[in-house]
Each structure stands twice: as structure tokens, then as C-alpha cells.
Amino acid sequence: MTRMNYAGAVVDVLRICLREDPRFAVMGNEILGLGPERVQFEALQQEFADRIFFPPCSEAAFTALAAGAAMCGQRIFAHLGLGSFAYPAFSSIANEIAGAHYASGGTIKLPVVLHLCHGVLMGGASQHSESPQAMFWNIPGIEIALPSSARQAKGLIRTAFRSDNPTLVISHGMMFGAEDDVPEEDYAIPFGVAEILREGRDVTLVAMSRTVGTALTAAELLAAEGIEVEVIDPRTLVPFDRRSLFDSVARTGRLVVADETRLSCGVASEIAAMVAEEGFDLLKAPIIRVARPDAPVSASPQQEAAMVPTPQKIAAAVRRVMGHG
């Protein structure tokens, strides 16, 4: 184990992949965000100058390029930038990448790794604060991983690199500095396996990405009140570990989902709908979503801060389901 920040873990795993596969290439600008950790990327730039590409500001074209290369067996880690910058590439993703394997009757493989940064940043306002993962969950054919720590980033990107499918790895733009104990050796975290970060008998609390930390803080607050929350991080949306979710709800009978995507048709909605459909009999209380309100993000700090799930909001939701049934 080494103490390492999220940016370092990304560099670490990209280095492993670049060393392993001499054709593996990395493409994108500001792969480690705009914060001070961005300079950690320089280590890769030095070691693999010929396999690091800074594309033009042409998201649609370089995403398609990465996809086409994958069709010919060359894997590229393509960083699209922020969620909003994935929108100009939306056709490349939804039209070209997602369905290619299917439409070819399984004859074409497309093992591209797409990466983007999501989330409310500091002053990102309406065009630099997107969390588009729910939209991508609505597009079948792409595996989606949302690391919530440096350790997960290393292990999940490693799995993405090995997958035969297109994968989308989504980092929170404010997490690159978050430190964690990360195994030094090479390891992979399987897709479709949730991580239970805290056990608890009263309420199942699902969270991903940066919101996992928020959820754990909420769980501490609630523990002090005698409420034991079980915090589950699905780690990947596609494939989704339904089993772990349903097992937990079977134990607790209560579900709160905290997530930074927007409320309507967001990630929390899908998880709630899944349980309302297949786990209804397990439930003692309503399923509460703590999500981003259905509004663009304001550039003003108080309004911006009110967009994201906080320990207080999550705790309030948990108390609400505890008062029920």
C-alpha cells in the first residue's frame, strides 16, 4: 500500500497499461483536470511521449478516432474533458460506439476506453458542471465505471483496459487530489461488483463517485444518533450489481440513493425504479433520492453549493425513511 492521490492512481494504472501494450495510446487534454494535480501527468508525458496525443478541440472526431482504432484492435484511452465536452461527441458515442458490436452481430469488437470528468466544480456554471452518466446509462452497449477513490480508479481503469467492450470511466473533477491507500501492485477491480463501505442494519444508502465520501460522513452523523446506515458503492453502473443492492435492502428494508446526477431520469431514479419493481416487498419506507436539483448550475457560490448532495441532506433523507413504517 502507498498513500496516493486519485491523479496518481490514474497515472499509475495508465503507466502499467502503456508498458504492457506497446500500442496502447492516451489521447486528450487536461486528463487530470485543472487543479494542481494536473502536473502529475508530466511523468507519463516524459516516459511515453510518442504515445500521448493532444488532439485538437474536436471531441466528435477524436472520440470516433479512438473507436475506429479499437475496431482494429488498438486500444486508446480517450479523455473527452468535462461532461459538457462529451456532448459534441455524443453522436460518436451513442450512434457509432454503443451499437457497433451489436449491429455487426458480434463480429466487430470495440474495446475503447473513454474517460471524462463530471460534477459540480468551483464556478463551473451551466456549461462546466455536467454529470452525464445517467444519459449514458440509457445507451446500451457501454460499460460505465465511476471510481470513488484512488484505489478504485486504479483497479477499475485496469479492468476497462482489459474489457472487450467500450468502457466509460467517469472521474469526479474535484477528486484528483483525494488521497487513499493504493496497492502498489497491479490489480483489477471487476465490473458489476459493488463495494460495501460500511455495514448497517437500518437503511441502505447507495452512493457513487465523490458522493461516497459524502455518504460516509452522513453515516457517521447518523451513527451518533443511533441510526446504522449501510453504504453501498456500485462502482459500475453497467454492469450493475443488483444482487448486492437487493441483499442489502432485504436486510434494511429502507433505501436512500445519493447521487450528483440530476433528479429527473438520473442515476438515483434508475436505482429507485429497480427496487420499486423487483424489491418492493422488501421495502418498509419510500425510496428517497438525494440528487442534483433539476436546474442548470449557477455560477454563484451559495447556489452552486446547494446543487450537490451534502451529509446534511443525506442524513435528513435517512431520518425521513427511518420515521416511516
Place this chain on the structure above:
Amino acid sequence: MTRMNYAGAVVDVLRICLREDPRFAVMGNEILGLGPERVQFEALQQEFADRIFFPPCSEAAFTALAAGAAMCGQRIFAHLGLGSFAYPAFSSIANEIAGAHYASGGTIKLPVVLHLCHGVLMGGASQHSESPQAMFWNIPGIEIALPSSARQAKGLIRTAFRSDNPTLVISHGMMFGAEDDVPEEDYAIPFGVAEILREGRDVTLVAMSRTVGTALTAAELLAAEGIEVEVIDPRTLVPFDRRSLFDSVARTGRLVVADETRLSCGVASEIAAMVAEEGFDLLKAPIIRVARPDAPVSASPQQEAAMVPTPQKIAAAVRRVMGHG
């Protein structure tokens, strides 16, 4: 009342708007789809040749153009084509249109009317069968209407034309020939008001767009078995008529949502999540979603047919919730 098909109703309301506002313009190719009804558009072409524009195959640019015109008070009905063709324009919609009013602190208005065709077509395969409305519901700032009949098309497009907000009107690509009794006079159907198409005490069945017809057929099947289904058509996703939905669930205690968007993070998920959150105590049974499976659409007819909600699938879901609780 006149008997009129959906295409005719679209022509009718566009004519009213074009006559009313001498600056109103219509832009797009194949506005009435690829079926035989497409020729009905020629009437407009003749009367308003100077205000009908056939743009280049540049969805991003002409969507942005329509938005910019709206910012200067000129309203355009911009037809993007199929759902898949809206993807190249995704940045224009999600980045430029949705948040502009908000980011300007309410100083800029953007009354553009976007139109697209969704749904599984005949042989549309993986790139011509999209139903992207759930993704758009995840983007705040755009009103979304989904007419389920010629009458609704006329009334909802009229309201879109009068709205101060960007609106997205989504027609099912296979509905242009569907006939209905349509009032001859000018009328508007308010956004955010659901229509109850059939009353019933046992199960609330929510459906939109082309699936309304399917739901009504299912309701007939079920009535023969003694199950009385209440069929509700929200007509607009944004704003959403929560009141009518909750009132109905309060009466029936059971909810099935049938919709052609895909299961994960789809329209049905959001409606289910809403009720699992705010209407939990009303529920006697799980909420079942009858949606499009999480797969691209196959070009092969049997597989294609299996993608859409059918009366049989809906009836099976209703029976399942009836057997419960």
C-alpha cells in the same frame, strides 16, 4: 371536428402559426417522416415557400441557428430528424439551449421549438430507432411534449409555439398516418396537464406517445378479464403533471408504466421513482415498467418487434401487479 391524420394536424397547426406570425419559420428535412404522409407537407411549401428552409445535413449548426434566432425574438420550428440525428446536435441542445435563460439570470429568452421523430421504425436498426426523451428529461430548461394523437399534436405544438421557453416536441415516427377527430378551430393544450384516456379502479397505467394506443388496447384485453385499468397520458414530461398521477395511484394503489424509451434511466424509471418516493404509502404492489430492453435495435423483424411495449406485455405487467398485495 374533422377526421385528420397526425401529419395533417402538424401541417394544420404550422399553418396557423405561420399565418399568425410573419417571421415564424420552419426548418428541416422530412418533417413528416419517410412514410406516404410526407407529401402532405407540400401544402405548406407552396403557401410559405419563403419561410420553409431545407438546411444542410448539419444538425448542430441549424439547431444552434434556431436557438440564436429565438434569442432575438424570432421563433423557428426546427425539425432535427430522427432521435439519432439529434445526437450530433446534442451540444447545441444541452450546452447552448437548455441553460441559456438560466445563465443569463432570466434576461435572455429562448423560445425555440425543436421537433424530432422517435421510436422503433420498420428496419431502423441501431441508428434509426432512438427514443431519446429520457435523456432530454435529464436536461433542465427544456419543455418536452409527446403527442399521442393528431388532436394532441395540433394542440401541443400550438402551446409550444406560444411558450417563452425552448420546447421539444417529439412525434413517433410511425404515427403520421394515425387518424383522429381534430377540432377545426385553433386551440392549445396546456403543458403539464395529463389526459385520462380511460378510467379504471384497479391499476394506473401511464403511457405516452404511440404507446398510449398500445396501452388502450391492453386495457380492453384486461377489461374482458374484469381488470379495470386507468390509462393516463402525461402529454408533457416537462412540466410533469404529478398531481394527476398521484391522484390516480391514490385511487388504484397500483402502477404500471409503459414506454418506448429504454429501461435504464428511461422515462418509466423516472415515473416509477417519483411514485416510490412521494406516493409509496399509496402503493399496494410493485411498480412495473414495460419499456424497451437495454439493447440496440436489431434490423431483424422479430427482434425489432420484441423491442416495443405490446398489449400483451402490458397486460402481463398489469396482471402481475393485480396478483400482488
Place this chain on the structure above:
Amino acid sequence: MTHSWSAAHKTAVLERMLLIRRFEEGLVRLFEQHAFMAHYHLYIGQEATGVAVVEALSAADRIATTHRCHGHVLARGADPGRALAEILGRSTGYCGGRGGTMHLSVPELGFIATSGIVGGCIGLANGAAFALKQAAGDAVVAAFFGDGSLEEGVSYESMNFAALLSLPVVYVCENNSKGALGSVGGGFPTSVSAVKDLTDIPRCFGIPVETVDGRDVEQVFAAASRAVAHARQRKGPVFLHAVTERWAGSQPLWPELATGETDLAMAWDASRISGPHAAWYGQHDPVLLYARQLLAAGVLRQDELAAMDRSVADRIAAAGQFALDSPLPPAGALLDHVFA
């Protein structure tokens, strides 16, 4: 880059062009019989371009194509039966029936995914070229697309990126919009561009260009060979602009056999040419043009040509029967191949 095809090779080239023609004509009939329902696009009128460009490629080269893909796949030697089966959604089709007309693709023949999104294949082709460049060897990519693709922004982005990375890709712009009606005329939407000469677009990125008569298979082959050589020598992308007259049957939104089933006798008997499509038969139809050329040069005799046509017709008839006899993949296999 000189080339000289032997007489036998010329005959084989013509036969391939004719195969495409008869395949497409047969497809219209299958559509009329409701053997499939999809919106589809025919390669009639462009046979010379596809066949010539594919002739200029090697086995290791890759190909990207669009909604108008049938001819490219057949030019590369695909089995007409499996191609028709694919269009009819049968499980014997190249993509197990899942791709259909829009996504007909034969990976074993070097095709990457076929995209029905205008402009979609250009970026994918860049990626294939990127992969080929990083790998050893001298393989190249040919990307076929219509003039309409140059209205989509991603095409410009992609040309810029290919020029920057000096990718071994040959862009083959099949400009079939000469005389096309477009939406304004109630026809298929095509070419709405302010650019007077489409080659100005690649030129502005420093990409070498060549315009050829897309109806003339030997002319296209010569130019395509130069283009492929350029890319093979790792000198970067090239843009080939092949201009054809729009075939009347592709004017409307849904294809029609406007010019009838091709009467090959028009190649040797000018008196059969008349009516509203006389100019097509006489000057624009690439199959008739090449047939006439080979007859005039003595490469082929009239009876040999007629025999070739009968054999092609038999192949297409058998292919159609094969497709119709093939099973549809079951609804239950719907979720197969969503993921690898």
C-alpha cells in the same frame, strides 16, 4: 503508378460491376415483395467508383462505409447471398441479420463498422488508419462517403486531425449529387453546400486531392491507385472526389427502378436507347459504359457479355433464394451481442 489490367481482369471487373447492378435490381424486387421493410439506398450508378477503389486496395487494407454500402461490400468479394440475407435480417447474414442494409459489414474482408449516420464513418476510418499506422506494415484505409458528409462538422474535424497525424487514409467522396433534386424538389436530401468545388475542403487542411469521373472505372482505378500509394508510403491522407450523375431511381426518398432492369443490349445496340432516360443509358450508366468500352476494344464479345449477364443473374437469383430460405434470428436472442 501505372496500371494495366489484362483482358481477363477487365472482364472480371465488369462482371463485378454487373453483379452489383443485378444485386441492387433484385433488391428492389425483394422490397416490392415485402421481403424487408427498411429504408434503403442503392449503389446503382456508382458501381465504377466502388469497384475501382476496392481494386486498388490490398487484402490487409480496411474499409469504412455508409448507408450506401452494398456496392462496396460486393466489390470486396462478399457473397451476395449472405449480403442479401443480412439486408433481409436473416441469421445467415454477415451480421446475423442485426445490421441490415445500413450496417452491412464484413469484418473478415476488412470492413470496420458501417455507419448510417452521415459523416459517421470518416472519424471511424481515421481510427482504423491510426491503428494501422501504429502497427507495422503499410496497410491503409479507404473511407467511402457521400458528398452530404461534407455538411457534417465531424468530417471537417476528422480531416484536420488526419492531416495533423498524417494518417494513412484515402477519403473517397462519392459525389452523386450532380442533378439531384434534394429536399427542395421533394427528393432525397443531398448536397446543400456553399462550397463550389468540394475538394477545396480537404485542400484547406493541406490534404492532396484528385477529382475523377466516377463513371469511368479505369480512370477511378488509376487515381485510386495513386491515392492508395500515397497513403501506403505514409505520406498522409488523400482525398479522392468521384463524381457521378445521380441515378433517377435514387432521386426519390424510396428507391425505384426508374430506368427499369438494365437492358445490357444497350451496350451494343444503340437503337434500344430512347425515352426520358436516354442520357443515362447513353452517357452515365457506368456498367453500360464499361461494357461498351470492352466490346469496342474487343476484350469481350457480345455473346460473352450476354452469357456473363445470365451467370450473374443466376447468382443473384440463387442469392435471393438463399436469403429468403434463411431463418430469422429469434426474438429470444435479442440481448445477445449487446456486450462482447
Place this chain on the structure above:
Amino acid sequence: MTHSWSAAHKTAVLERMLLIRRFEEGLVRLFEQHAFMAHYHLYIGQEATGVAVVEALSAADRIATTHRCHGHVLARGADPGRALAEILGRSTGYCGGRGGTMHLSVPELGFIATSGIVGGCIGLANGAAFALKQAAGDAVVAAFFGDGSLEEGVSYESMNFAALLSLPVVYVCENNSKGALGSVGGGFPTSVSAVKDLTDIPRCFGIPVETVDGRDVEQVFAAASRAVAHARQRKGPVFLHAVTERWAGSQPLWPELATGETDLAMAWDASRISGPHAAWYGQHDPVLLYARQLLAAGVLRQDELAAMDRSVADRIAAAGQFALDSPLPPAGALLDHVFA
């Protein structure tokens, strides 16, 4: 299109350029004081372009701009206090604090929505031009964007469409990438283009172009006046390519006052110019260049210039105080303005 500015007007133009400079310098200080947190972009080095183009516009004309918008808004006469308040997210800001640095926009001065998406404003500007063309009058649109916008496909699509519709839009490409590091150098990503001369791009759509020295306010004004006249006469779009040297403070991802707070005395005292940024002070800084020109021409005296600078500094100080004293909009008003 001849122009001749009076001495008073020249002085006013210089004052506006100086106002932008001091505004941006003040903004760096506010950022250093944590008065706002957003990633932001300064207009330093491009003052001549923005001021000159805006000078060429009339009140009824519309303007579209990008992430690098501060200078355009001030050039058009926006109040520095309300502009700073917007950047600081205060409710007295032009957008009530919701837009911030990326979306600073002043509809009452003719701005349409400001987009922080590269390439985003070009399509919107087309729309404004479309609306102005359909309406009576002769108003035009000026769209300001960076050279990087020409890497986004939507820009190409938009130029094509504007040319087709003959829209009254003046595209002002502010090419500040001369000498820029870009991502490869660890700096702000900018200009990754295979196009040698960016004006080749609009040219290929048949759009008239002109390249000007973006540091020279009178030269830009002359060219902008010609361009605006062209659009006003409804002759279609025009492309103005204004080239400036990249300011050292905009090289890194986050702006820095690399050249310090501008010492205006360098306009009359060359001995003050030295160090790593000597070329900037001497040849590239548009404010110093114009100040020198007006001093040399006797339009202004040294003491007048110094007095102007003090008055500008006072305005900016007051503006900063106004912004800092203004309230933040409350979290409770979060859902206001999602819909009109």
C-alpha cells in the same frame, strides 16, 4: 469605408482599452483574494481587437462571444462594477450572478447568450443574423471567437449555412495562438490545426476574408468597418482574422499577471522596458502601442495619459468595491429562471 476618428474619439478609444486592461488586472487580484473560484480567461493583449470591432457596430447590432468575453462586454460600454459583480457571482451582476465569467452577457447592449463551449457561439450568432435578416432594418451580428473554434465541426457547418443563407454576420476570429504553448507545452490548449492560413476555411465557403494585425486598433477598426458594411448591405457573411501575440499571462492554464500590472510609463519612457517581456511591452501590447501612437501624434500628452490612467484605476477600484459589497443570490432562489 473610410474613417477618421477625432482626437477626442481616439482618446476615448484608448481609454476603453485601458479600462479593459485595468479591469482584467484587477480581476487577477480579486482571484488571488479568493473573491471568486472559477476558471477564467483574460482579454489582455486583445483589447485593440474587441474595442475596434465594437466601435464599428451600431446600437441595433448584436454580439456573440465566448469564454474570453470580458473585453467585449466592456468595449460595448458595460458597467465594470456590474461586470465584476457578475464574475463574482453577485446578484447585482448582469446575469444576477448566475452566469459568471463564462456567461457574462448584457442583453440590453445587444449581447446574445455567451457560450463557454468552444465553437458554441458561432451557430448562435448565425441565428441572430437570421433573425435580423428576416426583420426589417440593416442590423448585423458580430461573433467573436478564438482560433480554437475552428477545430470544432459546428463552426464549419455554421459557416457553410451562413454562406448559403447569406446571413449578415461578421465572424471575428481572434487568433491569439501565435507563440502559444498549447497542451504539449503544459499550457492552455489552443490551436491544433493543419490549416496553415485560417482564412482558407471561410474562403472555401465563398466567404470574404481579411486578416489584420489585432494589436493595431485603427487597422482593426478599418477592416471591421468594411466587414460590417458588407454585412449591413446584406451581401452575406464576412470573416475577419485578427492576429495577436499570446500574452504570457494567458499561457498557463490559470491566468497570471506575468507581465505585472501594466506600467503605462513604458509608453513614453523606453528605458523602463527590459526583462523577459521586453518584446511584449515594446511590440505586442496593444494598449502601450496605441498610447505611444497617440503621444507621438500629439493627440495626448503624457500627463493627460497618466491622469486617464488614474481615473480608470479609480473606476476599477470602485467597481471592485461595488462587486465585493454586493450580496450573493440566495441558495433558495436556485430554481428561479430555469424556465421563463
